Amino acid sequence: METYETNQKLQVRHHNAITNARHELSAVQLDIYFMMLSRLRPGDSKETRYSISVKEIEELTGRQWNYKQLREATAGLIGKVFEIEEEDGLLQVALMSSAKYLNGQGRIQLSIADELKPYLIDLKSNFTSFQLYCVLSMTxxxxxxxxxxxxxxxxxxxxxxxxxxxxxxxxLKDPTGKNPEQYKQWGQFKDNVLEPAIKQINTSTDLRISYTVEKKGKAIHKLNFVIKSVAQFQTVIPFETAHETAEDSRLRERLRDIGILDTKLVRKVLDSTELRRKANKCLHDISLRRNKIDNPGGYFRTTLGI
Known part of the structure; x- marks a missing residue:
């Protein structure tokens, strides 16, 4: 079973229905899911839609997803149901309620069931230092x-x-026994799943993972992982910046929407009253002339001279 030290302050980590759910998502589904998670904000209404740029996913991951793969991925996310034990009963809810592919924009507009949003926002708040880039960069x-x-x-x-x-x-193992097991032997599991995953985490993220094993008889029974953090060594895109105002977050989001992903450039705009004024004016112009501007990001940089 999953174990950790008991500490009253750390017990706020509830709502494990999402993170502890059986992992049945593909790599592209996980990329879409984490991008969607990064867009969530407290106070989002039932009508809130979350716009995901396919180009942004590709730039962050270094991988390209074709239209068929994306459609299959979002269809699977709509069909993925979580079961969450609530005080008054069992909630069954889909991870995503709809996906709309916007013609000619390279964007997917996603919606989430209102009942699920509190759990996702709570999950997101547990990752104030969660690095979106780290998750997306792993294959x-x-x-x-x-x-x-x-x-x-x-x-x-x-x-x-x-x-x-x-x-x-x-x-890899179906608890109902309906589907065949994968990598059933310890050596297969270690060589094909465990070791490659830990290697990617250790080389691509801010964590360093090691582990020891416990045996029950001759069989490997339990894995004890040691988790160490290291200094941030690569550009990351955090869910949100500490002390950032709601206005800052909205402007950052609008810049992402036109393909401005350079964190130093975004910070430069946010920290300058003059650049902020010019940025808002330019973004307004882009919204009015969207069909006439082929490269909104390039237009923005040229207009602001940065």
Missing amino acids: SKYAKWMYVQFARWKDIGHLSYEVEQLRTRLN
């Missing part, structure tokens, strides 16, 4: 899922899983 779907687990407990420094529990969480 292994197992590494992506495991990084989230380790990031949640990095201040504790360790996390343990029974091997069979971890295999179930990674969707």
